[in-house]
Amino acid sequence: MIEIKNLTASVDGNEILKGINLTVKRGEVHAIMGPNGSGKSTLSKIIAGHPAYKVTGGEINFEINGKMQNLLDLEPSERAKEGIFLGFQYPIEVPGVSNFTFLKESFNQICEHQGLDKMDDESFLKHLRSKLKLLEMNESFLERSVNEGFSGGEKKKNEILQMAILNPRLSLLDETDSGLDIDALKIVANGVNALKSRFNATILVTHYQRLLDYIIPDYVHVLYKGQIIKSGDKSLALELEEKGYDWLINEKK
Amino acid sequence: MNIQALAEVAEKKMSLSTGGVKDFRETHLELFKKKGLAPFDVNSYKYTNLSSFFEGLDYTPYEPDDSQIEKYQDERFTNIMFVDGVLQNQKINIPGLNLTGLEENFPLLYPELKETHGVSHLHHSLLATGIVLEVAKNTIIEKPIRILNLITKSGLNCATVFIKINSNSKVSILEENTDQSVSHGLINETYLQVEQGASLEHVQLTHAGATGLTHTSTYAYVKKDATYRSVILNLSGKLNRQNVKMELLESGAHGESYNLYFTSGSEQSDLNTCIEHKAADTTSNQIAKGILDEDSKGIFTGKIHIHPHAQRVAAAQLNKNLLLSKKAQVFSEPQLEIFADDVKCSHGSTTGQLSDDEVFYFQARGIPADKARTLLAQAFGIEIVLKIQNTLLKQRAQEFVMQALKNKFHLGGAK
Ligand SMILES: Nc1ncnc2c1ncn2[C@@H]1O[C@H](COP(=O)(O)OP(=O)(O)O)[C@@H](O)[C@H]1O
Numbered sequence: 001m002i003e004i005k006n007l008t009a010s011v012d013g014n015e016i017l018k019g020i021n022l023t024v025k026r027g028e029v030h031a032i033m034g035p036n037g038s039g040k041s042t043l044s045k046i047i048a049g050h051p052a053y054k055v056t057g058g059e060i061n062f063e064i065n066g067k068m069q070n071l072l073d074l075e076p077s078e079r080a081k082e083g084i085f086l087g088f089q090y091p092i093e094v095p096g097v098s099n100f101t102f103l104k105e106s107f108n109q110i111c112e113h114q115g116l117d118k119m120d121d122e123s124f125l126k127h128l129r130s131k132l133k134l135l136e137m138n139e140s141f142l143e144r145s146v147n148e149g150f151s152g153g154e155k156k157k158n159e160i161l162q163m164a165i166l167n168p169r170l171s172l173l174d175e176t177d178s179g180l181d182i183d184a185l186k187i188v189a190n191g192v193n194a195l196k197s198r199f200n201a202t203i204l205v206t207h208y209q210r211l212l213d214y215i216i217p218d219y220v221h222v223l224y225k226g227q228i229i230k231s232g233d234k235s236l237a238l239e240l241e242e243k244g245y246d247w248l249i250n251e252k253k
Numbered sequence: 254m255n256i257q258a259l260a261e262v263a264e265k266k267m268s269l270s271t272g273g274v275k276d277f278r279e280t281h282l283e284l285f286k287k288k289g290l291a292p293f294d295v296n297s298y299k300y301t302n303l304s305s306f307f308e309g310l311d312y313t314p315y316e317p318d319d320s321q322i323e324k325y326q327d328e329r330f331t332n333i334m335f336v337d338g339v340l341q342n343q344k345i346n347i348p349g350l351n352l353t354g355l356e357e358n359f360p361l362l363y364p365e366l367k368e369t370h371g372v373s374h375l376h377h378s379l380l381a382t383g384i385v386l387e388v389a390k391n392t393i394i395e396k397p398i399r400i401l402n403l404i405t406k407s408g409l410n411c412a413t414v415f416i417k418i419n420s421n422s423k424v425s426i427l428e429e430n431t432d433q434s435v436s437h438g439l440i441n442e443t444y445l446q447v448e449q450g451a452s453l454e455h456v457q458l459t460h461a462g463a464t465g466l467t468h469t470s471t472y473a474y475v476k477k478d479a480t481y482r483s484v485i486l487n488l489s490g491k492l493n494r495q496n497v498k499m500e501l502l503e504s505g506a507h508g509e510s511y512n513l514y515f516t517s518g519s520e521q522s523d524l525n526t527c528i529e530h531k532a533a534d535t536t537s538n539q540i541a542k543g544i545l546d547e548d549s550k551g552i553f554t555g556k557i558h559i560h561p562h563a564q565r566v567a568a569a570q571l572n573k574n575l576l577l578s579k580k581a582q583v584f585s586e587p588q589l590e591i592f593a594d595d596v597k598c599s600h601g602s603t604t605g606q607l608s609d610d611e612v613f614y615f616q617a618r619g620i621p622a623d624k625a626r627t628l629l630a631q632a633f634g635i636e637i638v639l640k641i642q643n644t645l646l647k648q649r650a651q652e653f654v655m656q657a658l659k660n661k662f663h664l665g666g667a668k
């Protein structure tokens with residue numbers, strides 16, 4: 001579904017990604033782990049198309065209408081319409097735009113792209129209600145401004161709510177587990193699991209193994225200083241939990 | 254030269270008045286000829302040189318054109334219309350609401366007319382028609398009143414409005430200034446008296462064409478336990494200059510000042526407010542927000558004056574600007590003059606741009622960048638519109654604000 005080859009990227013002239021190779025197929029769950037500052041968020045934002053990051057080499061291909069196409073040619077909003085979803089590590093607050101308006105705008109953009117009719121407010125609200133329930137969120141969230149005054153956990157839940165509404169093919173969840181207490185973590189993990197199918201794929205970015213107890217990955221990759229230094233199955237995450245990153249970093253040296 | 258042309262317009266219209274009004278106008282015409290547009294207080298016109306704005310004005314004499322005024326009616330409101338400075342309807346039929354002409358009340362009212370800046374003399378020399386609106390006590394007027402100043406021809410006009418809200422009454426009033434894209438100067442003065450326990454919501458909406466100059470002066474006197482809410486929306490026009498002087502005269506008086514200005518091209522919006530806390534236990538709240546594009550200029554000067562003995566006053570002021578272009582300029586000047594010691598007074602001012610991160614958040618949800626910027630600009634400005642409490646007024650304001658956001662700004666891409 002997505003193929004990243006030799007990707008190098010920089011921000012403000014500093015090279016941050018130094019040759020990333022990663023292939024994710026439909027139905028798979030990949031976890032990307034690694035210490036702070038290794039480039040995990042950078043990689044996620046580049047896939048979603050953030051303008052601050054410059055791709056200096058390599059390629060990213062994404063399956064669109066059954067064909068692999070150059071993702072880097074697409075505007076960020078087009079990438080989202082083609083089914084790429086980035087759950088932000090730090091979702092921003094948007095005072096003055098209600099969650100309802102935001103979700104509806106977003107949903108309708110995607111409907112339009114897929115040649116579907118836009119939903120009226122009432123049917124959209126019905127659709128929303130089932131997803132709110134999945135994440136155990138109160139309907140009053142809809143009237144509040146996007147993320148404004150939300151707790152860390154509420155912000156992360158809101159990201160997963162957006163994901164549930166948009167039904168993406170590739171979800172990149174950047175540290176969705178941070179700031180969540182154990183109950184919220186379970187709810188979020190349940191949500192993500194419920195949305196999983198053999199047609200879509202998930203990339204979980206995390207630096208704790210905790211989330212991986214609830215969302216079981218098929219592959220685990222360790223990103224360090226802009227490179228994937230080790231890949232394995234879920235046992236790699238457990239090993240990391242036990243021995244820490246230093247073990248791998250030292251081994252690499 | 255410039256002054257002479259302006260004076261001639263006033264002279265030509267002199268025949269519209271008789272008696273006391275005429276004497277008054279002539280006196281001020283002489284003063285205007287002598288002093289011109291020079292501000293009384295240079296600081297208050299630091300960023301707006303009126304003479305240069307009034308320079309290229311087209312003073313061609315005109316006949317009012319009332320052929321199209323029907324489409325300017327809005328049935329949601331009780332409409333009072335001035336077309337090119339001429340009052341169209343002399344009567345309204347609402348219980349508790351009394352509309353009379355300025356001339357018949359002149360002997361009583363003329364001492365109220367203020368001379369606070371260079372434009373005062375010009376206004377007074379032009380003063381031909383005006384209205385006096387009075388709401389009887391203990392009356393709630395449900396349907397908002399809309400006073401429309403429509404300009405259809407080039408020239409110089411003024412409107413003068415006296416409003417008195419008697420005790421424990423409540424009303425919402427919209428003053429709307431617009432034109433049919435002609436070069437003109439509109440100079441308005443509005444005097445408001447809000448008596449004990451009364452509540453007045455006053456919205457001033459200006460959406461003029463590219464060559465329209467609008468200069469308004471509002472004087473509000475707020476008595477015991479009364480509330481005055483001023484909402485000024487400057488959506489377009491070559492120059493919009495608004496002076497607001499709000500006097501909180503007795504304890505419990507509460508004043509609100511909410512302003513929104515949109516400028517693009519070479520437009521200039523200049524808001525000058527002064528909130529006078531003249532008594533103890535008075536409160537005020539002020540938020541001014543601007544969205545500025547291209548080479549335009551936005552000026553906000555907000556004076557809060559807390560007089561000696563005005564203890565336990567609470568006053569808050571906030572000015573926020575959103576720049577859509579690197580060339581747009583903002584001048585923000587809070588002026589706090591506090592002469593009492595037991596007061597709570599806060600102020601703040603910020604100027605910023607839409608951030609890439611904000612726009613990206615929308616893009617990452619499938620919303621294209623231009624749409625994202627529109628939504629973000631809307632979100633920024635709508636706060637002011639939502640301060641309007643009357644639903645119908647809020648609706649009309651919202652329609653115009655949304656329209657202006659869509660048509661006025663280059664939200665399609667960075668510049
Ligand atoms: N917008 C930016 N400007 C400058 N440096 C950045 C920016 N974004 C990330 N970086 C730098 O890139 C490196 C990787 O950051 P990031 O991708 O956030 O790491 P991670 O998500 O793995 O913690 C860090 O050294 C960080 O300081």
Ligand SMILES: [Mg+2]
Nearest residue numbers: 040041089175
């Ligand atoms: Mg990160």
